[in-house]
Each structure stands twice: as structure tokens, then as C-alpha cells.
Amino acid sequence: MAADDAIVIRNARKSYGKGVQILDDLNMIVKRGSIYGLLGASGCGKTTLLSCVVGVRKLDSGDIWVLGGKPGTEGSGIPGPRVGYMPQEISLVKEFTVLGALYYFGRINGLNDDVIEERYEFLSDLLQLPPKNRLVKNMSGGQQRRVSFAAALVHKPELLILDEPTVGLDPVLCENIWNFLVKITREDGVTVVITTHYIEEAKQANKIGLMRCGQLLAESTPSQLLIRFQCDTLEEAFLTLSQQQKERQDLGITDGSTEMLPELEEIHTSGATRSPAIHGNTDNNEKNEKVILSTTEDQTNPRKIKRNTWKKFKALMIKNILQFARHPGGILFALIFPMIQVCVFFYSIGGDPRGLQIGVVNEEAGNCDFGNNVGQVVYMPNNFTCDFIDLSCRFIREFNDSIAEKKFYNTQTDANEAVKKGTIVGFMYFGANFSQALQRRRDYDWLREEDITEKEVLEGEIQIWLDMGNRQIGLHVKKKLFDRFFEIFQDIISTCNIAKKYADLPIKFENPMFGTKDPKYSTFMAPVFLLTVVFFLMTSVSSSIIIADRHEGVWDRSLVQGVTTVQILIAHILTQGTVVIIQVAVSLTISIVQFELECKGSMMAVISLLLLMGICGMCYGFFISIMCSSHTLANYIATGSFYPVILLCGCIWPVEGMPRLLRWISLSLPTTVPGIALRGLLDKGYTMDEPTVYHGFLVTLGWTLGLLILCVLGLRSKTVC
The missing domain is CATH 3.40.190 (D-Maltodextrin-Binding Protein; domain 2)
Incomplete structure (x- = not known):
């Protein structure tokens, strides 16, 4: 790989499923400090190729080098702040404001808030952004794309990847954007890779690559393509190349190498080194090398890493809080639902029948x-x-x-x-x-x-x-x-x-060892009910969070900027942990104060067990969210698992009344043994050293840790594919 090469791709292959070839032996080189226009119709593989470049996906075979290293390796800076990525989708949190979106992407790229605010002022003029307090969900499609573009530019990246950034934008604004891209490549040495299916739009690129059916047909400057094919538009040149490719395929020639077009001087040859880029003079190369060294030093500086990690967590936590607080269901599930569930339970269960x-x-x-x-x-x-x-x-x-x-x-x-x-x-x-x-x-x-x-x-x-x-x-x-x-x-x-x-009959029941002579049925049900409510309310809240992040595109876009899956998961756990605390506090307060649920044991142990159960339910929801690709499927699993658990956990009927097989299944569930432990704390006054109690804690911890491990493994398997 030459020093002036920003991106080198060799023999890239990528397929989805059986027989669906997205990239077919593709080769491409992008020079530093230039604009590379990747042109082709929708579905030709442009988006997949760029997602491999930024490290979101992996090739099935072939090699990619970006900014001197392979994506995902130490020193490459990819994923990380060296790249700015605007995917084809909007990929913004709908609950963000304009300034909030820039804060998020600025912080995860290590910027201070004052720098982000300065960049907002510049980008607002350049891209004609909406008012800074307007929510993304209240914007038009064109406005959302402008904010998405600004998020990619906010940290002044060394490499800018733009996937069809001008779709649906005003022609005057498109011209301003292209002028800006030309300026930053010439003056700042930024490398830009831009895809579009508006072929004529790419005439200002230093080099264009014509892509069709997963193959790069040619690389050349726009003017050279027009001269070689004796045509007036790039569309005509692309049509000619497409026809030649089809003729070769009809003849049974499937080799994707660009040797099929020897008449082009800018054609690929296997592993050949390119001539210096248009702006790739010696001074510019030295400048780029200094940038690489500076970035690498920052990445290996422990203080810098620690500071950036804190900024990432800050950005992730604020994002999660905004998503929760500005969503109609957030307050409903955090406060209203626990109150309704507990009140309905105590008012409807355990009372003597009336009106008979x-x-x-x-x-x-x-x-x-x-x-x-x-x-x-x-x-x-x-x-x-x-x-x-x-x-x-x-x-x-x-x-x-x-x-x-x-x-x-x-x-x-x-x-x-x-x-x-x-x-x-x-x-x-x-x-x-x-x-x-x-x-x-x-x-x-x-x-x-x-x-x-x-x-x-x-x-x-x-x-x-x-x-x-x-x-x-x-x-x-x-x-x-x-x-x-x-x-x-x-x-x-x-x-x-x-x-x-x-x-009297010749038998007398003395005062019971635990409980009363005439206990309410609600007293028997209450401990397991409280655990089940906390568990499944948190499951419902968290079972759609990661799905929402993935569907909105924020997940992949955050990974491109160097945020790890573990950091995202921890941030969600911390945010939802606050919801767990609220739900436990509301449920216990209503049960004890309003309905006089008696606690004979340690209240601290009761609170701890309920909090652990809430965290367990949250992890179960995250696991569902990771493994499911749609909200509908996640809801089916969360709802479908509720009924077996509520029937088998000993809430409605004692475990001892079940057949042996069902009893073992019941004891393996996350709420059964903890329910027995909570009943011992509330009704019998057991302490933590009682096996009944600490077994409940151990089962809850075991389920929580097991689900967390499954979440991490699931995220790693689905992050890069």
C-alpha cells in the first residue's frame, strides 16, 4: 500500500445467503486528499462496500486497508474519530434535537461541548440546518439528511464516507456541498468517498469508480472517461461499460477483474500501485503522515483514551435518557404501570367475595x-x-x-x-x-x-x-x-x-408459627407477584431498545465512530437501572404503605432482591432485543414467556402442587426460587444466612450473569457480519 493511498481494496467478495453475491472480486484504490465518486444504480453493492470499509461488516474474502491499516486493527483509527460516516439512512435518534445530534456525535468523537457549539454555527450556515431545538422526528426528510450530514462533519474527520448524501436535497444546496467537499480536500487534505446514483453529479470528483453487479467496471477521472468513450455524459459511458460487462457474462466470463477493459488507462491491474493522486504532492504526503502520527499518539495516550471514554459514556447516557424521557411510553412504564399493576393486584386478589x-x-x-x-x-x-x-x-x-x-x-x-x-x-x-x-x-x-x-x-x-x-x-x-x-x-x-x-371438635389449631390463622390469598401471592411485575416490566421496557437503535441506524453509526458494543450495553444497563430503582420504589411503597404488606425480615434484603430481579428482567429484555430483528417478534417472545413463568413460578399455586417434571422446570425459572426467598423475608422474617434466602439471591445473580454473557456474545456475533 502506497503512502498516498487512503483506501485499498483487493479481491473483495461478499455475499448474503446462498447465491446472493453483493461484491464480486472487487478492486479499488482511493488516494489521500481526493474526492472519489462511487457510482452505480441502487442495489449494486455500494452501501455494502462502504460498510466494509468502515468496519461495520467483514468481507467473506479479500483485503481492505484504510488509512494505513485494516479496519478494526490497532493503529488504523477505523472504527474511530478519523472517519466521518453518513450512511444512506438518516441514522439519527428521533428524540434528538439538531444541536443534540451534534452533541452526541461530537462527544463520542472526543470533542468538547464548546467546540461542538462552534461547529454547529458553521455547519448551520453551510447546510441550512433547521432551528437547533427542533426534534429530528418533527423534521422533513431533507432536513433530516442535512442534520445527518452535519453529524458526519462535526469532528473534522480525516476520511469522509458519504453514502448518497444529496438525495432529496435542493440543487443549490447540493452545489454548495460539492464546493465545500472540493475545498476541504484541497486545503485540509481530507479524503472523501461519496456514492450516488445521480451519475452526472460526480463530475467534480477527482476520480470516479463505476460499479455494477458487485464489480468495479472502471476507475478514472470524469474527463478521461468521456474522452475514451467519445460521449457527452457519464451516463453514456456507464451504459457502455454495463453493456460490455453483460456481453462477457453472456459468454460465461465471470472474472470480476478490470482487465476486461484494457483500453482504459485507469483500469485496475492486480495489485498495481497507482500514480500519485491529483493533490498528492510531497508536502501533502508529509502533512498526511503527520496527521496519522498525531492521531496514533492520541489513541495510545492513556489520559486521552480515558477522557474520550468518559465523553462516549456521557454521550451514550444522554442519548438513552432522551430516548426514554421523550418517548410517550417512558413515563408510562416507569411510574404509571407499576402503580396500576400493584393497585389492581391488591384490590382484586385476596378479598372476601361480596354480594353472594x-x-x-x-x-x-x-x-x-x-x-x-x-x-x-x-x-x-x-x-x-x-x-x-x-x-x-x-x-x-x-x-x-x-x-x-x-x-x-x-x-x-x-x-x-x-x-x-x-x-x-x-x-x-x-x-x-x-x-x-x-x-x-x-x-x-x-x-x-x-x-x-x-x-x-x-x-x-x-x-x-x-x-x-x-x-x-x-x-x-x-x-x-x-x-x-x-x-x-x-x-x-x-x-x-x-x-x-x-x-368443639377434639382438635385444636393453635396460633400458627408464621402468618395468621386466616391469611389472605394475596399475602401468599404478593412476594412472587412483585418479583414477576418488576421482572416483566423491565423486560417490556428493554426488549425494544437495541432493536430501535439498530433500525434507526444509530447503532452501526456509533460503532463506526469507535464506540464498542460493550460500552453501548453498559450505558443501556446504567440508564435502565434508574428505571429499575423507580419501579421497585413505587411497587414497594404502594404495597407497604397503602396496602399494609407486612415485612418481618430485613427491608434492605427485600429491596436488594427486587432490584436484582429488575436487573435480571432488563438483561432478559436486552437479550430478546439482540436476538430479534423486529419489534413484533420481540413482543411475541416477551409476551409468550410471561404466561409460562406466571403459571409455573408458584405465584398462582404452590410449586408443591405440580407434577415432579413441572416442579423441576418451575425451580429453574428466574422468579420461582427468588419468590420463595422473598416470601421467607416478608412472612417469616428470615435472615440472609438462611439457605432459603441466599439461594434466591444466587439464582437471580446466576440468571443475570448468564443473560449478560449471552448479550455480549450475541452483540459480538451480530455486530460484524
Whole structure:
């Protein structure tokens, strides 16, 4: 490679998929301090070639040297601030303002803010930029292209790569741009490579390369091409070369070398060294060599590297914050969604069912005189006797509306039909001799085996038929009626001067070791629910971030300027980490303050576990975003993974109630073991040295680190292809 060569490409081949050849044995040389116009129709491989030059993609075979080194190697400066790159797409963050876009690309290229502001003033006049506070998403296509062009020029690069920069621009502005490019190549020794499918536009280039079907047909100055082909326009010359290429292909000649056109003096020869460029005199070469040495020294200076790294992180963090803050869904997911999710959960889960109706068939006292008859217990202390009168009415009254509203029916058939129609949740039946039968059972002397018929036993029972089609309501009514029966009966026998304990079953549940005798279902669900909410809210937020960067083109453009994939990922993690903190704070505050969720263990451990789970969800979202090429697919994966996790994580039903295989799958999920740990912290007051707790932390950390590693590997595999 000669000292005055800025770019040398030899035998370049690149294909996508099977049989789709984009670059076919292409050779090209660009001299320092010159304008090289790469011309060809859309789809001929210009954009792919330039992306290989700046190091975004790799060739399948062949070699590229740029500014004295191969892209991506130490000392080449590519990727890095030595190059300015304007891709064919706009490649700007839509939430940027004009000045914000220049700040971003200036900072990642190591410029101070005051220098960026000075460059803005110059570029604003040159390119007729919109007002500096206007957002990119509110600009026209032409205005966006001008801002994109300014972003490539802001740091005064040594090599300028422009992929169709003048598409859709005003002709007068196009002429000003070309005049500016000619000026910086002559006065500053800048090398410019510009692509366009407007062939006549490239007459001011020092040299043009005519490209078709992945092959460079010729390299020459515009005037030499016109003279050689005896034509008035470059389009005619390009048409002639295209026809000659087609004729060779029809003859079965597929060699892409430029020896197919020996009549051109500027044609490629395999590995030949070119004559000095138009502006490539000795003084200019010395100047370029000094620039290379200066740049290399800056790149190897530890203080310079550290300072530039900080500026890159600053630019990346501000970009991420602007994307989040100026996006309608940002505040929604950070603040509103956690509040809605937690409030809906506590208001809808765990409360006792209200407004239920239960039927009553009372053959003893009918409707108890519309509630005026409350039954009687007549105790006579003289002879220690106690009589029950219409005791069914007392039970009916004491089964109050907190359990269910009573609705009287004349017959069991009527009540049974009402249950089948869903009008009532069940019905109670009192026999005609309920009070006497219950009294008889009370006074039955089991030791003397006094006669008592089976009919009397049955008539002394409250028979209840429930609709168990709705299991939770059925179990609720069953438990409430059962508990309330013993409370009522204890009061009755105490009136008869009998100790209440004789009304109890011979089994007693003492105060539980953990929790309460009558815990709410929401207390069981809350720990795993909080973890799941934090996990999947962060997954939803982060699952589209990298996809958005890629689709907008900012990702590749940032890589060209020397930003690494790891730096981009870390910046996203730091930014989204703030969102995690907000969501955890909102969720816990509402749960503890508003809904009185009790925490018996260390609050710091609870917060730490929720924060780790949020970071884990964020990493999972990043992994989805890296592996998916579209927002639709990412949403499908994020949504599709939500339901298996919520069903298997032990939030809705205990893990112990699952088959063995599902139990092992459940325990391998990121929220199951941490959910058990959080339940231990909240309900049982466990400390960090309990295996139940630290296992939860270890599982969360393991998932987080595993997903981070997968993210880095995925980024590296997809960054250069």
C-alpha cells in the first residue's frame, strides 16, 4: 500500500445467503486528499462496500486497508474519530434535537461541548440546518439528511464516507456541498468517498469508480472517461461499460477483474500501485503522515483514551435518557404501570367475595317471621334442663350477610333449581324437628346407649348443598359457615350452663408459627407477584431498545465512530437501572404503605432482591432485543414467556402442587426460587444466612450473569457480519 493511498481494496467478495453475491472480486484504490465518486444504480453493492470499509461488516474474502491499516486493527483509527460516516439512512435518534445530534456525535468523537457549539454555527450556515431545538422526528426528510450530514462533519474527520448524501436535497444546496467537499480536500487534505446514483453529479470528483453487479467496471477521472468513450455524459459511458460487462457474462466470463477493459488507462491491474493522486504532492504526503502520527499518539495516550471514554459514556447516557424521557411510553412504564399493576393486584386478589346469595329452606319455622323470630334457648337452673325452640332461626340470623345474603325458598326443589341457574351459591336445609333433634343429640348419653334413631340424627343437622363450580367461592362459603356454626353453637350451650369447649371438635389449631390463622390469598401471592411485575416490566421496557437503535441506524453509526458494543450495553444497563430503582420504589411503597404488606425480615434484603430481579428482567429484555430483528417478534417472545413463568413460578399455586417434571422446570425459572426467598423475608422474617434466602439471591445473580454473557456474545456475533 502506497503512502498516498487512503483506501485499498483487493479481491473483495461478499455475499448474503446462498447465491446472493453483493461484491464480486472487487478492486479499488482511493488516494489521500481526493474526492472519489462511487457510482452505480441502487442495489449494486455500494452501501455494502462502504460498510466494509468502515468496519461495520467483514468481507467473506479479500483485503481492505484504510488509512494505513485494516479496519478494526490497532493503529488504523477505523472504527474511530478519523472517519466521518453518513450512511444512506438518516441514522439519527428521533428524540434528538439538531444541536443534540451534534452533541452526541461530537462527544463520542472526543470533542468538547464548546467546540461542538462552534461547529454547529458553521455547519448551520453551510447546510441550512433547521432551528437547533427542533426534534429530528418533527423534521422533513431533507432536513433530516442535512442534520445527518452535519453529524458526519462535526469532528473534522480525516476520511469522509458519504453514502448518497444529496438525495432529496435542493440543487443549490447540493452545489454548495460539492464546493465545500472540493475545498476541504484541497486545503485540509481530507479524503472523501461519496456514492450516488445521480451519475452526472460526480463530475467534480477527482476520480470516479463505476460499479455494477458487485464489480468495479472502471476507475478514472470524469474527463478521461468521456474522452475514451467519445460521449457527452457519464451516463453514456456507464451504459457502455454495463453493456460490455453483460456481453462477457453472456459468454460465461465471470472474472470480476478490470482487465476486461484494457483500453482504459485507469483500469485496475492486480495489485498495481497507482500514480500519485491529483493533490498528492510531497508536502501533502508529509502533512498526511503527520496527521496519522498525531492521531496514533492520541489513541495510545492513556489520559486521552480515558477522557474520550468518559465523553462516549456521557454521550451514550444522554442519548438513552432522551430516548426514554421523550418517548410517550417512558413515563408510562416507569411510574404509571407499576402503580396500576400493584393497585389492581391488591384490590382484586385476596378479598372476601361480596354480594353472594345463599338459599334457605326452613321446614321448622319458615322465614322466621321475616327475621322477627330469632329462636329461644330456655334454661331452667332448678332442674338443670335446657330447651331449644326454633333454633334454626337463631342460626339463620347469626349466619349474617358477611357470608352471604339469605333467600328463602319453600321447597328443596325450588332451591335446587336456583342453584342450577346460578341465582344462589347454594342452600341450607333445616328439618321440621331441627331444634328437638339437636337437643336430643346434646342430651344423648353415649355410655348408657339411650335410643336415638338415624332420622333424629339427620334432622339435627344443617344440610348444605353448594355450587362448587366456582371452587374459590364454594370453599369460602363452606369455611365461613363451618366456623360460624361452632361460634353460634358455643354461645348456645354456654346459655345452658355448659362449658364452650364441649362444643368443639377434639382438635385444636393453635396460633400458627408464621402468618395468621386466616391469611389472605394475596399475602401468599404478593412476594412472587412483585418479583414477576418488576421482572416483566423491565423486560417490556428493554426488549425494544437495541432493536430501535439498530433500525434507526444509530447503532452501526456509533460503532463506526469507535464506540464498542460493550460500552453501548453498559450505558443501556446504567440508564435502565434508574428505571429499575423507580419501579421497585413505587411497587414497594404502594404495597407497604397503602396496602399494609407486612415485612418481618430485613427491608434492605427485600429491596436488594427486587432490584436484582429488575436487573435480571432488563438483561432478559436486552437479550430478546439482540436476538430479534423486529419489534413484533420481540413482543411475541416477551409476551409468550410471561404466561409460562406466571403459571409455573408458584405465584398462582404452590410449586408443591405440580407434577415432579413441572416442579423441576418451575425451580429453574428466574422468579420461582427468588419468590420463595422473598416470601421467607416478608412472612417469616428470615435472615440472609438462611439457605432459603441466599439461594434466591444466587439464582437471580446466576440468571443475570448468564443473560449478560449471552448479550455480549450475541452483540459480538451480530455486530460484524
